[in-house]
Amino acid sequence: MTAHTIDTISEFMLHAGTDYRVYDMGRGIELMDAQTFLDLENNKLPVPCPRAGQAWFAVVFWNKNLSQEQYIWFVKLPIDERSLVVQAARNQFLEAVVKALGSQLEKSAEKGGQLPENPFIFTPSQQQLADINAIIRRDLALPARDGLNKAIEFVKNPTSDAWQELALQDIADLAAHIETDDIAKALEQNLAALPVQVLTALCSSFENSAYDDAFTDSLINLYSSAEYAEIQHMILRGLKGSQNKQKVSSFINKLLNEGEPDTECLVIIAGRHFRLLTDQTLLMNYFSKVIAQDSSYQLFRGIYADLVQVPETRIGLLTLMRKQDLPTDIANAIASLYQTVSPQKSAN
Structure with missing residues (x-):
């Protein structure tokens, strides 16, 4: 060879x-x-x-x-x-x-x-390694690690300090098996009671899992009551795993229309929920929030450059650039794209 x-x-x-x-x-x-x-x-x-x-x-x-x-x-x-x-x-x-x-x-x-x-x-990253190892073991139907049972027992009774004995891999294994009835039930009942350290690791792993409507509701409800922005960020990432895309789309639309998502939330939407941005109305609402967050248009240009490489969102972005009667903020942001390209062409 x-x-x-x-x-x-x-x-x-x-x-x-x-x-x-x-x-x-x-x-x-x-x-x-x-x-x-x-x-x-x-x-x-x-x-x-x-x-x-x-x-x-x-x-x-x-x-x-x-x-x-x-x-x-x-x-x-x-x-x-x-x-x-x-x-x-x-x-x-x-x-x-x-x-x-x-x-x-x-x-x-x-x-x-x-x-x-x-x-x-x-x-x-260590999180990605834990997630891919959990996914491979699940997909190839390999024997479960001992740590999975330890994680299951903890989420059934999250009042102890036993979370400190859980490895990142144990938590990733748990998320990979969220379709299992006893795991799903325990998480739905005790999600809000989990220590921040366990909850954020779980939510990071949930983005690579697949779960149903009931757990989607649990995450959305927890987002509204979360005490820390970090938890909201990780919940937003975790919602990528929901199989009810309409429910997630409605949640993100409401977040954009009625909430005040910070820069990290906006970046997560582009990185993890980019498929929802094929909807032109949602895309316009999204970019309005991006521009409101950074009036210099630097954030807009960075996200645009990222999403225009993604086949599913490219056409929508190119269509937006040719759209007539755009809101002033979006029109000005798009104009800033041309302004950054023109000097480069002149220099060349």
Whole structure:
């Protein structure tokens, strides 16, 4: 096997005889089917959830004939102006991998799945590591860790100081199994009684889970009564996992129309609830709040630059730029986009 005969990461995994899964880690953690990932690699599809000009993936692989272990590569690849993977970068990544490992992924396994140093790998945060490990264990139906039972017992009786014995991984495992009846019931009953440390970690993990209407209501109600802005921020992140998108959309609309969301809330809406911003009315309300938060338009320009890379929101943003009779604040903010581009063109 040589770099010249392998054109994609997908092919490399298949030729190496491994089973594998790919998770998009750009804006949360979302499973991506193998064909979609291959199409992204071949520039047939844009990257759905880019962030900071990069596509972020966790590639999980295992070879049942060699080991019972699973290994993860955390790969980031630059995208172009159309949100397509820059294939030269992907090829450079493959060359580094093939040169170091050949076709023998067990060489990687001997090093705990680590790749040779290259500019296309990244180290997730501790929260992301806990979440992706919990999700993989759940998706592959691997035996539950002992810490999950400890976390379940705590949320059933959150009055003790036992939370200090919980690891971040225990809390992530709990969130990953929120569809389990006893866990869901315990969380609905005791969510407001959880220590801040446990609640914020849980809410961060909830963004990568999937839960029903009842728990969506619990989070929304808790947002209204939360004592600290930090809790509200994490609840807003956690609402990404709700399967009732209409209810979340209504909540965010109300927050924008009647509330005073701070900068962090506005950034979380763009980062985690970007799919809701395909609604033009919500988008206009959202940008009005962004501009009210920062009249220099710097925040607006940063969020616009971020969202215009996301395929689902790009068309709406480009349409907004051509829209007639815009409110003055939004019209002025859009004009500021042109003002920042024009000097750059003149300098070039």
